[in-house]
Amino acid sequence: MAESKQAVTTSEGARVFLDPYMDWVKKQGVPVHLDFGHDLLALETGDWAHYEARGCFAHTHGRGDFCANYVLEISPAKKTKPVKHVHEAFFFVLAGFGSTTVWLPNGEKNTFEWGPKALFAIPLNCEYQIFNTSGRETARLSCTNDLPLALNHYHNEDFIFANPFKFPERIGEPSRFKGEGEHSAFDRLKGAGQINVWDTNFVPDLTSFKLYDLNTRGKGSRNVFFQLADGTMHSHTSEIPVGRYKKAHRHAAGTHVHAVSGQGYSLLWYDGDSEFVELPWRHGIMYTPPFWMFHQHFNTCDEPARYLACSIGSARYPFISLRRVSNEGGGSTSVKQGGRQIEYEDQDPRIHRKFLEALKASGASSLMGDVFDEEAIMRIPAEDLTGVIQTPQLKGPAV
Ligand SMILES: [Fe+2]
Incomplete structure (x- = not known):
């Protein structure tokens, strides 16, 4: 094409x-x-x-x-x-x-x-x-x-x-080249959590590789950054637990997201949109959230879902300023505090409603009743779930 x-x-x-x-x-x-x-x-x-x-x-x-x-x-x-x-x-x-x-x-x-x-x-x-x-x-x-x-x-x-x-x-x-490497970790700014880095050239199995808690991207999220062959390109693997999903965020273009295990979908939208772009995924699916487009990943199956993201700008060599801000924690910090993430309590009500409906179809159960009044969300009349997607007021220059 x-x-x-x-x-x-x-x-x-x-x-x-x-x-x-x-x-x-x-x-x-x-x-x-x-x-x-x-x-x-x-x-x-x-x-x-x-x-x-x-x-x-x-x-x-x-x-x-x-x-x-x-x-x-x-x-x-x-x-x-x-x-x-x-x-x-x-x-x-x-x-x-x-x-x-x-x-x-x-x-x-x-x-x-x-x-x-x-x-x-x-x-x-x-x-x-x-x-x-x-x-x-x-x-x-x-x-x-x-x-x-x-x-x-x-x-x-x-x-x-x-x-x-x-x-x-x-x-x-x-x-x-045998799958061995070196582990290190760094603290990010703004209380955005600690990032764990694994220096290597070869990861034999992304489905079983040790991940580390990264709750700032959503409760139960786990993650590791790979620093491969001392490169300028970045990759990380993240896991979304059963019955949960990540928080929405946005960043530079070019992050090639590969579904590794599990099944689910992602929603993507720009400020001012009235509809989400929905992208179902399972192993084999790869896509790249476009520049500055909000995106959010949902696990709808009965096992943890992992994905691999590959992009420019590694932990060691961020290369572009937008990537440096991501590494510093901008992608895990609320837009209301000048970051790039939408916290659960600020997100459009359609997002959790859609998740609950998707789980009903897949047979899995939500574990997010600790964040949302799920019965109240299911009672919202469908005609009230329209219009421009609600995104929180940005505070200061978005970074
Ligand atoms: Fe992202």
Whole structure:
């Protein structure tokens, strides 16, 4: 699907409005999907000479300027061509079993095995090759990367894909390819809670990885930040407990949210909207909340629901000021205090009503009677649940 753009009239011969990233994408000859979000398990792929495998681009309207996503598909018992690139790349395993070999700057190579719901990063400009070690199952991986940032900045494909420069400081201990790492934590400003960080290159299973309480995003929420391959890209995994949901918040574009386990839906809206955008999710669904659009995640199943978010700006290297404010706690602080979060008591009554109705349909039970008078919410006449979505009065400049 082509990107929709305004036609631009230019003087003859003027080299303007160039997008080297999209030029490279089109040259790959694989499907380019563009939507609000995607079912990455179902997207059509095509032969991709770059990897000697199959793939497609899973572009989203809210991906922003720095990051993008593609799906890499490797047939049973096949392997990719070795590649390297001067951009960061996180691979989330959607399906299948395999291994990845990474050639390190010191000449050694390191191979690690992965299965569904593993996450790994390729250290910057290390050559790597991905193997499907199953003789029967296709392997599908989601790659969130900052190639748009790198290629649009340098606009030289050889610099990105055939560059001999080495970055040994990105590797860390070899044990980081075995799933080991280092834990640290930092306190955020404004009482926004403590963030736990795990430094590694490889997380074997996001469904069982240890998470830490982060109640400021909603009671029972748990979270960990990953600092992968000492990168500028960020990722975190969060868990929504049974019978509950996260608080709404908003931030910069480009956070690629992947459902990992459980089922539910997300609501998204801008200030002044009268309707929510609703996006159901389960494993395979990936989407990016657009810039400054409020979004809120709801667990409607009978197990904790986890998701993986990948974006620009890590805990160590925030890179953009909006990300720095998120790391400092802006995303977990009420809009009434200058932050970006809507507290439960300030949210539109339609939100909890919809949650209760969704639970009725799924058979799960709400555990949020400690926050809401749920009987009163169900008694509100439907005609009173219309109009512009109520968002609290913002105090001071929103950050
Ligand atoms: Fe978010």
